Amino acid sequence: MIRRRQFLTAAPAVAAAAALPMPAIAQSSPELKWRLTSSFPKSLDTLYGVSEVFAKRVAEMTDNKFQIQCFAPGEIVPALQAADAVGNATVEMCHTASYYFVGKDPCFAFGTAIPFGLNARQQNSWFNNGDGSTLFNEFTDKYNIVSLMCGNTGAQMGGWFRKEIKSLEDMKGLKFRIGGFAGRVIQRVGGVPQQIAGGDIYPALEKGTIDGAEWVGPYDDEKLGFAKVAPFYYYPGWWEGGAALCCMINKGKWAELPKHYRAIMQSAAQDAGNWCMGRYDQQNPAALKRLVAGGAQLRPFPQDVMDACWKAAHEIYAEESARNPMFKRLWESHSAFRADSYLWWQVAEQTYDTFQMRQRAKG
Amino acid sequence: MIRRRQFLTAAPAVAAAAALPMPAIAQSSPELKWRLTSSFPKSLDTLYGVSEVFAKRVAEMTDNKFQIQCFAPGEIVPALQAADAVGNATVEMCHTASYYFVGKDPCFAFGTAIPFGLNARQQNSWFNNGDGSTLFNEFTDKYNIVSLMCGNTGAQMGGWFRKEIKSLEDMKGLKFRIGGFAGRVIQRVGGVPQQIAGGDIYPALEKGTIDGAEWVGPYDDEKLGFAKVAPFYYYPGWWEGGAALCCMINKGKWAELPKHYRAIMQSAAQDAGNWCMGRYDQQNPAALKRLVAGGAQLRPFPQDVMDACWKAAHEIYAEESARNPMFKRLWESHSAFRADSYLWWQVAEQTYDTFQMRQRAKG
Numbered sequence: 001m002i003r004r005r006q007f008l009t010a011a012p013a014v015a016a017a018a019a020l021p022m023p024a025i026a027q028s029s030p031e032l033k034w035r036l037t038s039s040f041p042k043s044l045d046t047l048y049g050v051s052e053v054f055a056k057r058v059a060e061m062t063d064n065k066f067q068i069q070c071f072a073p074g075e076i077v078p079a080l081q082a083a084d085a086v087g088n089a090t091v092e093m094c095h096t097a098s099y100y101f102v103g104k105d106p107c108f109a110f111g112t113a114i115p116f117g118l119n120a121r122q123q124n125s126w127f128n129n130g131d132g133s134t135l136f137n138e139f140t141d142k143y144n145i146v147s148l149m150c151g152n153t154g155a156q157m158g159g160w161f162r163k164e165i166k167s168l169e170d171m172k173g174l175k176f177r178i179g180g181f182a183g184r185v186i187q188r189v190g191g192v193p194q195q196i197a198g199g200d201i202y203p204a205l206e207k208g209t210i211d212g213a214e215w216v217g218p219y220d221d222e223k224l225g226f227a228k229v230a231p232f233y234y235y236p237g238w239w240e241g242g243a244a245l246c247c248m249i250n251k252g253k254w255a256e257l258p259k260h261y262r263a264i265m266q267s268a269a270q271d272a273g274n275w276c277m278g279r280y281d282q283q284n285p286a287a288l289k290r291l292v293a294g295g296a297q298l299r300p301f302p303q304d305v306m307d308a309c310w311k312a313a314h315e316i317y318a319e320e321s322a323r324n325p326m327f328k329r330l331w332e333s334h335s336a337f338r339a340d341s342y343l344w345w346q347v348a349e350q351t352y353d354t355f356q357m358r359q360r361a362k363g
Numbered sequence: 364m365i366r367r368r369q370f371l372t373a374a375p376a377v378a379a380a381a382a383l384p385m386p387a388i389a390q391s392s393p394e395l396k397w398r399l400t401s402s403f404p405k406s407l408d409t410l411y412g413v414s415e416v417f418a419k420r421v422a423e424m425t426d427n428k429f430q431i432q433c434f435a436p437g438e439i440v441p442a443l444q445a446a447d448a449v450g451n452a453t454v455e456m457c458h459t460a461s462y463y464f465v466g467k468d469p470c471f472a473f474g475t476a477i478p479f480g481l482n483a484r485q486q487n488s489w490f491n492n493g494d495g496s497t498l499f500n501e502f503t504d505k506y507n508i509v510s511l512m513c514g515n516t517g518a519q520m521g522g523w524f525r526k527e528i529k530s531l532e533d534m535k536g537l538k539f540r541i542g543g544f545a546g547r548v549i550q551r552v553g554g555v556p557q558q559i560a561g562g563d564i565y566p567a568l569e570k571g572t573i574d575g576a577e578w579v580g581p582y583d584d585e586k587l588g589f590a591k592v593a594p595f596y597y598y599p600g601w602w603e604g605g606a607a608l609c610c611m612i613n614k615g616k617w618a619e620l621p622k623h624y625r626a627i628m629q630s631a632a633q634d635a636g637n638w639c640m641g642r643y644d645q646q647n648p649a650a651l652k653r654l655v656a657g658g659a660q661l662r663p664f665p666q667d668v669m670d671a672c673w674k675a676a677h678e679i680y681a682e683e684s685a686r687n688p689m690f691k692r693l694w695e696s697h698s699a700f701r702a703d704s705y706l707w708w709q710v711a712e713q714t715y716d717t718f719q720m721r722q723r724a725k726g
Contacts, residue, residue, distance in 0.1 A: 029392065057626065060622070060623060060626035061424060061623055061626045062623065063391060063621070063622070063623040116719065121484065121640065122644060124637060124644075125641035125642075125645045128637060128641045129641035130645055154484075155711040155715040155716075156711060157710075217711065235710050235714055235715075236712075238715065238718070241719070258426070259423070259426070260426040263424045264627070264630075267627075267630040268630055270630070270634040271629070271630040271633040273637075274491060274637065275491065275492065277487070278487050278491045278492035279488075281485060281487075281488035282488045282493055285703035286703065289703075300714060337645075341644065341648060342720050343652070344581070344644075344647045344648040344651050345716060345720070347520075347661065348517070348521075348580065348598045348599040349482070349517060349599075349716075350720065351663060352518040352599035352604045353482060353604075353709075354713070355669055356604070357709045357713065359479070360701075360706065
């Protein structure tokens with residue numbers, strides 16, 4: 001059942017043993033210093049914080065023998081070059097969202113989220129207990145990367161808009177700051193996806209250079225102050241129903257580690273990942289209250305927008321599957337897991353949560 | 364923010380240093396053998412399996428120096444004496460559901476679940492990122508127990524009934540196999556809670572000695588074959604919206620561990636806990652399909668049953684809070700977290716899942 005473990009402890013180590021020089025590590029618990037480059041700025045204290053929690057856990061578990069130093073984007077490697085830097089061993093590892101690299105290959109999306117994909121718990125289950133990690137690591141192996149899931153944001157918000165979106169018609173020509181796979185979906189329903197770095201979004205919204213922008217969820221969004229210039233705050237973020245984060249580790253460096261250090265990194269990734277999801281679940285409610293008190297107006301995406309985006313996303317999955325065999329394998333595994341998961345989810349989870357919300361609303 | 368860590372790495376170690384003999388452990392990574400007694404039979408391969416995954420992780424991370432042997436209930440300690448055996452150091456640790464011990468003190472419920480309490484992700488967040496672990500460990504400290512959360516079942520099912528429950532009236536006099544806190548709620552709405560061990564439930568349902576029985580969810584329930592004798596399968600299990608499992612460790616034994624072994628146990632508990640939740644999320648859907656194909660008839664609890672049980676549960680919380688100050692602190696923390704959590708949950712999480720289910724139903 002523990003396919004993730006089987007893959008990570010057996011396959012890469014064996015493969016690497018043939019291709020790499022013998023590790024220069026004689027002691028059973030050697031002193032090591034690694035560098036981790038994060039793709040997230042320190043101001044996003046949860047996304048960046050995961051890497052620090054991860055490094056702290058590894059240090060604690062090795063009696064401070066294995067030290068991992070974390071760097072913000074640009075300190076040693078730019079945010080979007082993290083995977084390249086790991087693959088060519090400029091740094092030993094990074095912490096990132098793998099879908100930043102869909103420009104190389106759309107398969108990278110499956111390590112984070114795809115539009116209308118799995119929610120956070122389902123993504124964990126698919127990756128750790130199902131086929132996810134085995135397939136995704138088969139894919140990243142050709143980039144010399146070993147991938148460990150490490151964190152999740154939960155279902156994100158759908159972003160901030162200057163004007164209300166009342167129907168699909170309002171998406172036509174809409175300049176919306178959104179990246180990667182989701183941008184392709186937006187384009188197909190008539191929108192104009194825009195790639196803008198975090199710090200440039202606010203002035204672009206203020207001037208009207210763009211009409212809307214997505215970011216993460218209440219806790220992270222609050223820091224950027226979008227409510228003042230684009231007050232309509234939409235949900236759900238259908239392109240990130242449970243966005244996972246990822247530790248990517250250079251394959252050769254991974255193979256050189258003593259086996260128990262690899263085990264420690266695996267459990268540290270799970271532990272830091274739980275810290276991340278738990279912190280979002282703890283911080284988002286209060287941030288949402290502050291945002292609404294400060295003028296944010298919550299709106300659900302209209303049904304026809306949701307339906308059109310679903311259709312567009314699934315057209316893209318069919319097209320990618322036709323031309324990319326690895327994408328096809330990942331998509332078929334992911335979507336089969338989704339169909340089964342939601343069959344069960346609607347019975348106990350959803351009815352429990354729905355009742356709890358109703359009681360809350362009644363006071 | 365990392366209150367769990369602050370408590371677990373600082374407070375008990377300091378307190379124990381004064382009260383306990385110096386550890387007999389000179390080496391920095393000593394060879395240790397511990398015994399873990401599980402409260403779950405081996406036939407429940409996920410609930411029992413968590414303890415084996417936990418022990419395997421600890422062994423892997425210590426290069427096999429720290430070996431924990433797992434025992435099924437009755438092999439060395441009966442299922443429901445696990446906490447006592449840990450407190451008096453008969454065994455070093457157990458893996459259990461803390462609410463088995465509500466007979467000692469109802470505060471034990473907060474380490475697992477309370478009726479209409481937090482869902483699985485919220486329970487993780489409250490325990491690990493919020494005040495949960497700090498408060499719960501303050502409570503279990505007087506039993507000489509250090510508690511680490513380790514696993515969750517997700518929202519459970521509401522059990523199997525010989526006849527349909529069409530309204531609250533049908534609960535009157537109903538003999539329902541259910542334990543602990545939830546049994547008190549059932550009693551207050553007119554039912555007759557029954558305490559029956561797992562293996563005795565089937566014949567009792569078959570003969571009509573009882574009218575219904577709750578167990579866990581599809582994957583575990585399937586093994587007991589209730590569908591044949593009590594085909595009405597109700598949801599949601601409002602007494603266990605996210606039932607957490609727990610590693611309980613003898614306080615003195617914990618204090619004797621080298622600091623990095625304690626850190627390893629903490630991350631192993633998180634990692635094994637994720638394995639548990641992920642395995643239920645992976646196994647329940649297929650089990651549900653098999654159960655329905657085999658004759659199980661899914662039914663939601665009627666609204667008036669849900670409302671009456673909610674009211675009864677909250678009366679009990681008020682009564683316990685009036686007589687038990689620790690219960691009051693735990694309940695106030697838990698319920699405040701619940702109110703905030705569901706405010707946020709209904710925005711992005713619930714609307715995302717609802718849309719996904721609708722699309723699934725449409726094919």
